[in-house]
Amino acid sequence: MRLTKIKVGLCATAISVVALSAVVANASSMITGKLTSQPIGHYEFCLAYSEECQQDRKASLKPVHLTRELWKNIVNINSAINMVIEPRSDLEIYGREEVWAYPDIAGDCEDYVLLKRKMLIKQGISPSALLITVVRKPDGEGHAVLTVRTDRGDFVLDNLNSQVRVWDQTPYEYLKRQSERHAGHWVTIESPDMTVVGSVKKSD
Template sequence: MKNKSILISGLVALIASIGTAAPTLAQDGRLELAYAEVSAGTTSIPVGHMEFCQKRPYECQPMAAAAPAALNDNLWRQLQDVNNHYNTTITAVSDDELYGTEEFWTYPTSGYGDCEDFVLAKRAALIEGGWNPANLLISVVKQPNGEGHAVLMVRTDRGDLVLDNQEGLIKLWTDTPYAYIKRQSQAHAGQWVDILDGRDEIVTATATAGH
């Protein structure tokens, strides 16, 4: 989140992503991997998002049920444009450096923000562009180094796609290096659910069945 070289990497990703086709559904042929499974009940809301909702309650309301977005060429290009725009115009800086506090969720300020700020900005831009909010879910993950991170998980008919300020290319959630912890509920923007990240178990079971 603190790596200011994201601007350069984002520009490289922008060039690389032009003309890239949208991911196919369950690229490895296992449909159960295309969508992240979540818990039936709600879980704790991140403190930063709770404070964000207290200041902007109109952004944390119940949401109508929605089928995954049908990802045509126009919508795929829109995802790419929004992801690339914020990845190349916002510099990643920690909340401690910006606001003197460990966690403060808000929209990017004067060209700077941390991972949650990127996600909030991308989500707002896509909603303004006509996307259903129920398919745009802020998600908390753990990086391979153990540090927390936030990404935007987008529900589509190609599976759950991830918009990430540390990665210019939009990928299926299964193709990212993160352990998924929790995300916004599809039923309520101010509530969260646990993500049951069972990818290892599925892969193991599939491999065993093949012997």
């Protein structure tokens, strides 16, 4: 994967700086529960990239400190990758479902997430603050987004929306995400109304 092909633009910078104070005003953090099943696509990804799915005992488990500069980077990376990667299904690209991989020119929702996570790690953010998250869209189909854990709340990077949003201000039902303690483990996401356990139909 040639990460240098993607240049982070500055088009979103002015908007992101102005919007940060308003965005964090009502931000909150997810409450996670017990260990749950790992998506099959992520399991196979971990077999191919084992170094990215291990427990790093030296890494900080604290949410990242959200500064204006970091906010600009998060917004710009989300927007840039959404623009340069063409949305295509695994079936179209690989001829089969549930292939999680770094995209070159095209990919599905999980591929966008993996690339955004990779680029933000290169910006110095701890992997424990960048968690792949499985959600259910309003139409009932499954989807994947990237959760960024910050000291101002949890934010979501989404290939279906160029805006970086507070997690509970999206239209999704949150099912599970990577554990911040171990990149190869997954935990449930709890809500005041219910706890959803298990897998979800994959889609984009």
